[in-house]
Amino acid sequence: MTPVLELTGVSKTYLDGADEVHALREVDLTVEPGRMVAVMGPSGSGKSTLLTIAGALETPTTGGVRVAGQPLTAMSRDDRARLRRRAIGYVFQDFNLLPGLTAAENVALPLELDGQPAGKARAAGLRALAELGLTDRASRFPDQLSGGERQRVAIARAVVGDRRLLLADEPTGALDSASGEAVMRLILAACKSGVGAVVVTHDAQLASWADRVVFIRDGRLIDHTAPRPGPESLLPGPATR
Amino acid sequence: MSIRHAMLALLSEGPKYGLQLREEFEARTGEVWPLNVGQVYTTLQRLERDHLVESDDEADPGPQKSFRITAGGAEELAGWLHTPPDLASPPRDELIIKILVAVRLPGADVHEIIQTHRRHLVELMQQWTRLKDEEGDLDLGLALVVDAELYRLDSVVRWLDTADGRLKRAAAEPPAPAREAAPQIRRRAGARR
Numbered sequence: 001m002t003p004v005l006e007l008t009g010v011s012k013t014y015l016d017g018a019d020e021v022h023a024l025r026e027v028d029l030t031v032e033p034g035r036m037v038a039v040m041g042p043s044g045s046g047k048s049t050l051l052t053i054a055g056a057l058e059t060p061t062t063g064g065v066r067v068a069g070q071p072l073t074a075m076s077r078d079d080r081a082r083l084r085r086r087a088i089g090y091v092f093q094d095f096n097l098l099p100g101l102t103a104a105e106n107v108a109l110p111l112e113l114d115g116q117p118a119g120k121a122r123a124a125g126l127r128a129l130a131e132l133g134l135t136d137r138a139s140r141f142p143d144q145l146s147g148g149e150r151q152r153v154a155i156a157r158a159v160v161g162d163r164r165l166l167l168a169d170e171p172t173g174a175l176d177s178a179s180g181e182a183v184m185r186l187i188l189a190a191c192k193s194g195v196g197a198v199v200v201t202h203d204a205q206l207a208s209w210a211d212r213v214v215f216i217r218d219g220r221l222i223d224h225t226a227p228r229p230g231p232e233s234l235l236p237g238p239a240t241r
Numbered sequence: 242m243s244i245r246h247a248m249l250a251l252l253s254e255g256p257k258y259g260l261q262l263r264e265e266f267e268a269r270t271g272e273v274w275p276l277n278v279g280q281v282y283t284t285l286q287r288l289e290r291d292h293l294v295e296s297d298d299e300a301d302p303g304p305q306k307s308f309r310i311t312a313g314g315a316e317e318l319a320g321w322l323h324t325p326p327d328l329a330s331p332p333r334d335e336l337i338i339k340i341l342v343a344v345r346l347p348g349a350d351v352h353e354i355i356q357t358h359r360r361h362l363v364e365l366m367q368q369w370t371r372l373k374d375e376e377g378d379l380d381l382g383l384a385l386v387v388d389a390e391l392y393r394l395d396s397v398v399r400w401l402d403t404a405d406g407r408l409k410r411a412a413a414e415p416p417a418p419a420r421e422a423a424p425q426i427r428r429r430a431g432a433r434r
Contacts, residue, residue, distance in 0.1 A: 040363070042402060042405075042406065185374075188374065202402070203395075204362070204363055204366055204394070204395050204398040204399070205366065205370075205391055205392075205395050207363060207366075208363060208366035208367045208369070208370040208391070209370050209374070210367070213360075213363050213367070215356065215359070215360065217352075222356065223356055223360055224360075225360055225363055225364045225367060226364065234273075234368055234369065234372065
């Protein structure tokens, strides 16, 4: 199966005045379809840079990026923008919904920007909202929704159409624990339907929803979790009777 | 885990047999804390000795013996529910001790040691979270236990993250010249005694 995301030897260096800042150093990361990978690290560790490079919003200084098998680094700017619109969905901490558009219009927007007829885009948007239990919120504006509902709309927008890769930056942000858990369950559900996801976070509870957690420090992936036995090993067997 | 008070709580619903008590205890704690029959009967004997439960005297000791809570038992249970456990003094935490030792040990890479423990804790958290995911609607008792475990492990990860950052900053900064605050606090604390 073609990975939805492959980073190979990715480094990113910025110039801060005369100083070179190494935001990422020789990062290798592969995400298979249907899998959720969490990138866990403190602020300033490079995790957001990793996400913007994986999402084709920035180019690496060196190294290769493939999304759904296609090498971003070899593409023209236009092709890269098209792949970004069609294959990649983003979920941000502050939802990033457009305040002047309804929930349904926000979700349909990426499809319309990609040139789909408005009616078709709207129908796909409503389907995505329905899957997240938001049918009755479709014609509301973002300021008429709760924080949890706004983030569900943002997830609907991130998975609408034929997205292959879902990228989330602290997606449960300021939500309370029940709404945050609901958001993680939706991302997990998207993965179970075949999408690959990368969630960057400093929060271990959030990261623990992922199939694999990689740890980032000073721009390097320093460690990752091992595949674990199922949850049954947590529960002791029957006591000696 | 107070088995004694858990037994009193179960008996406050009405008279029960020993085996029944064991099954109900396990069911309500999400089967995370298994009990053996011996523990159940030893606990019941002590409760009876302390007049907190009563049994049918005629029946033979064993599975046929039924127990009920006394007024004293109900009072004991209510008192226990409202008594805070001892959280005032820091526990002798093995992980904290390991990190404190590593900080002072020549040649030890404390950041690498912290990461080893962080990884292990996150792996455990993944297991508990998977339980939430795979079991769908968890039994209420088990759901509460899972939440408690996730918060407990999370607090340890947060402490490791904070320690990691603090050690990094301490290594980057020159040692502070004078430390006035600590002796003052100690003196003040001493004066209160």
